Amino acid sequence: xxxxxxxxxxxxxxxxxxxxxxxxxxxxxxxxxxxxxxxxxxxxxxxxxxxxxxxxxxxxxxxxxxxxxxxxxxxxxxxxxxxxxxxxxxxxxxxxxxxxxxxxxxxxxxxxxxxxxxxxxxxxxxxxxxxxxxxxxxxxxxxxxxxxxxxxxxxxxxxxxxxxxxxxxxxxx
Amino acid sequence: xxxxxxxxxxxxxxxxxxxxxxxxxxxxxxxxxxxxxxxxxxxxxxxxxxxxxxxxxxxxxxxxxxxxxxxxxxxxxxxxxxxxxxxxxxxxxxxxxxxxxxxxxxxxxxxxxxxxxxxxxxxxxxxxxxxxxxxxxxxxxxxxxxxxxxxxxxxxxxxxxxxxxxxxxxxxxxxxxxxxxxxxxxxxxxxxxxxxxxxxxxxxxxxxxxxxxxxxxxxxxxxxxxxxxxxxxxxxxxxxxxxxxxxxxxxxxxxxxxxxxxxxxxxxxxxxxxxxxxxxxxxxxxxxxxxxxxxxxxxxxxxxxxxxxxxxxxxxxxxxxxxxxxxxxxxxxxxxxxxxxxxxxxxxxxxxxxxxxxxxxxxxxxxxxxxxxxxxxxxxxxxxxxxxxxxxxxxxxxxxxxxxxxxxxxxxxxxxxxxxxxxxxxxxxxxxxxxxxxxxxxxxxxxxxxxxxxxxxxxxxxxx
Numbered sequence: 001x002x003x004x005x006x007x008x009x010x011x012x013x014x015x016x017x018x019x020x021x022x023x024x025x026x027x028x029x030x031x032x033x034x035x036x037x038x039x040x041x042x043x044x045x046x047x048x049x050x051x052x053x054x055x056x057x058x059x060x061x062x063x064x065x066x067x068x069x070x071x072x073x074x075x076x077x078x079x080x081x082x083x084x085x086x087x088x089x090x091x092x093x094x095x096x097x098x099x100x101x102x103x104x105x106x107x108x109x110x111x112x113x114x115x116x117x118x119x120x121x122x123x124x125x126x127x128x129x130x131x132x133x134x135x136x137x138x139x140x141x142x143x144x145x146x147x148x149x150x151x152x153x154x155x156x157x158x159x160x161x162x163x164x165x166x167x168x169x170x171x172x173x
Numbered sequence: 174x175x176x177x178x179x180x181x182x183x184x185x186x187x188x189x190x191x192x193x194x195x196x197x198x199x200x201x202x203x204x205x206x207x208x209x210x211x212x213x214x215x216x217x218x219x220x221x222x223x224x225x226x227x228x229x230x231x232x233x234x235x236x237x238x239x240x241x242x243x244x245x246x247x248x249x250x251x252x253x254x255x256x257x258x259x260x261x262x263x264x265x266x267x268x269x270x271x272x273x274x275x276x277x278x279x280x281x282x283x284x285x286x287x288x289x290x291x292x293x294x295x296x297x298x299x300x301x302x303x304x305x306x307x308x309x310x311x312x313x314x315x316x317x318x319x320x321x322x323x324x325x326x327x328x329x330x331x332x333x334x335x336x337x338x339x340x341x342x343x344x345x346x347x348x349x350x351x352x353x354x355x356x357x358x359x360x361x362x363x364x365x366x367x368x369x370x371x372x373x374x375x376x377x378x379x380x381x382x383x384x385x386x387x388x389x390x391x392x393x394x395x396x397x398x399x400x401x402x403x404x405x406x407x408x409x410x411x412x413x414x415x416x417x418x419x420x421x422x423x424x425x426x427x428x429x430x431x432x433x434x435x436x437x438x439x440x441x442x443x444x445x446x447x448x449x450x451x452x453x454x455x456x457x458x459x460x461x462x463x464x465x466x467x468x469x470x471x472x473x474x475x476x477x478x479x480x481x482x483x484x485x486x487x488x489x490x491x492x493x494x495x496x497x498x499x500x501x502x503x504x505x506x507x508x509x510x511x512x513x514x515x516x517x518x519x520x521x522x523x524x525x526x527x528x529x530x531x532x533x534x535x536x537x538x539x540x541x542x543x544x545x546x547x548x549x550x551x552x553x554x555x556x557x558x559x560x561x562x563x564x565x566x567x568x569x570x571x572x573x574x575x576x577x578x579x580x581x582x583x584x585x586x587x588x589x590x591x592x593x594x595x596x597x598x599x600x601x602x603x604x605x606x607x608x609x610x611x612x613x614x615x616x617x618x619x620x621x622x623x624x625x626x627x628x629x630x631x632x633x634x635x636x637x
Contacts, residue, residue: 026432029224037223041223044222047287048222048227051287051289053289067250068252068256094258097258
C-alpha cells in the first residue's frame with residue numbers, strides 16, 4: 001500500500017492541477033470579455049432581442065396577426081384594437097415591454113412584433129400602416145381611452161388604444 | 174452471423190426511431206409550449222456572440238426583469254405563451270449553460286444571429302440526434318446487462334413509445350444529459366468487469382459533464398458512486414476510486430461555480446437559492462403520478478402505456494436475488510427518483526425523461542426471461558398496457574385502423590392458452606408460448622407506430 005501512495009497522490013494532484021488551470025482559464029476568459037464589452041453589452045443584448053429574424057415574413061396587413069391571450073402583468077397592460085376594412089382585432093400588450101409608452105412607441109413595437117411594414121406618421125398623425133394609407137376616402141384615426149390621440153399621446157395602464165382605418169364619412173372629430 | 178443480424182436490426186431500430194421523431198418534430202409539441210427551449214438556445218447564442226448568458230427566467234433573484242416580445246415562431250399568435258412577454262434576465266444562471274451551448278452553437282452554425290432566428294425547426298434538430306444516440310446507448314447498456322436480445326428489445330420499445338418520441342423533441346436539459354447518464358453507467362460497468370482505472374475516469378468525466386447540463390444530473394454521480402461502491406474491491410482501493418470520481422465531478426462543478434463567480438457571484442448565489450426555494454410542485458402524490466400519468470409538459474398529457482409497462486416490469490424484477498444482478502437498472506433509476514423527489518419543483522413531464530431508459534431495459538429483461546423460460550403470461554399481460562392504450566386512441570380516430578375483435582377475442586384466448594401451456598413442461602408448449610409472446614410484442618409495436626402516426630398538431634390540441 002505504501003509503495004502505491006505517492007503514485008496515487010501524484011495522480012490526484014495532477015487532476016487537481018488540471019482543474020485549477022481550467023478554472024483559471026475560464027475565469028480570465030469571462031472577466032476579460034466582460035470588461036472588453038463594457039457598455040456595449042446592453043446595446044448588444046437589445047439588438048438580439050429586438051431585431052427581427054430575416055426569416056420572418058413581413059406583412060403589409062396590420063390585421064393579419066393577433067397577439068393571443070392576456071399578459072400576466074397585473075394592471076400594467078394596454079389593449080390595442082385595430083380596425084381594418086374587413087377585420088377588427090384586439091390585442092393585449094404588456095406595458096413593461098414597451099419603453100416610454102406613447103402611441104408611436106406602442107405602434108412601432110407592435111409593428112416590430114408582428115412584422116408589419118410600413119408605419120408612417122405625418123404631423124404626429126398616423127397616415128399609413130401596412131398597405132392601408134390615408135387617401136381621399138379613408139384615413140387612420142387613433143384614440144386612447146376614447147380621446148383622439150396623436151403619436152405623443154401617453155398610454156396609461158389598462159388604456160384601450162383604438163386605431164381605425166375608416167371612411168372619412170365616419171370620422172370622429 | 175448473429176452479430177450481423179443484431180447490427181442490422183439495431184440500424185433498423187435507429188433509423189425507425191429517427192423517422193418517428195423527425196416526423197412533425199418542429200410542430201408537435203407546438204413551439205412555445207415550453208419557452209425553456211428558446212431560453213436554452215438564447216443562452217448559447219448570447220454566450221457565443223458576446224460571451225454573456227442571456228435567457229428567460231422570471232425568478233425573483235434577478236429583481237426587475239427585462240420584459241420583451243420576441244416573436245420567434247410567431248408564438249404570440251398561438252395559444253402557447255398566452256400573450257405573456259418574455260422576462261429576459263442576465264447574466265442567466267437558472268441552469269448550467271451546456272444545453273444552451275449545444276443548441277445555440279447549432280443555431281449559430283445554421284445562421285442564427287438574433288433571438289428570433291432560433292426557431293423550433295432549427296433548435297430541435299440537435300435534440301433529435303441526441304435522442305437517436307440515446308436509443309443506441311440503451312441498446313448498449315441493455316446488451317451489457319442481459320444480452321443482445323434485451324438490448325434490441327429495450328431500444329425498440331424506447332424508439333417507438335409515443336411519449337418517448339414526443340419527449341425526445343424538446344430542447345430540455347434532461348434530453349441533454351440523458352445520453353451521458355447512460356454512458357456514465359456503461360463505463361462503470363466496464364470498470365467493474367475490467368478493473369481498469371481509465372473506465373472509472375471516463376465515467377467520472379461523463380458524470381461531471383452531465384452536471385453542466387442541469388444540477389439534477391447530480392443523480393448520475395450518485396448512481397455511479399453507488400455502483401462503484403457495489404463493485405468488489407479492497408477498502409483502500411474503494412476509497413481511492415471514490416476520491417478519483419468525486420474530484421473529477423467536483424472539478425466540473427467547480428467550473429460552473431467559477432462561471433458564476435466570474436459574472437456575478439451575488440446574483441449566482443441568489444438565483445441558486447431562488448431555484449432551491451421553488452414550491453414543491455410535484456406534490457406528495459409524485460410517485461403515484463410518475464407511474465400512472467404520462468405527462469409531456471406542465472399541462473399536456475399523452476396517454477402511453479409503455480411507462481406503466483416499464484414500472485410493472487421493475488416490480489416483477491424486484492426480488493432479492495435479482496437486485497444485485499440488475500443493479501445497473503435499479504440503481505440509476507432509484508438514484509434519479511431520489512433526485513426527482515428531492516428537487517421537487519413543478520410537475521413538468523420532461524423531469525421524468527431520465528427514468529425512461531431504465532424502465533424499458535427492465536421491461537426488455539423481463540420479456541427476455543419470459544422467452545427463455547417459456548412462461549410468458551406475465552410479460553404478455555404487462556404488454557397489454559401499451560397495446561390497449563394505443564388501440565383506444567386509434568379507435569377514437571378511425572375505427573378501421575384497429576379491429577376490436579382482435580382485442581376482444583384473440584388476446585384473452587392467447588393469454589388463456591399461455592397459462593394452460595405453462596402448466597406443463599413440454600418443449601412444444603414453451604415454443605407456442607414464445608410465439609404467443611412474439612405476437613403480443615408485434616401487436617404492441619404495431620399499435621405504437623400507428624399511434625405515433627396520428628399524433629400531429631391537431632391531435633395535440635385535442636388531447637388533454
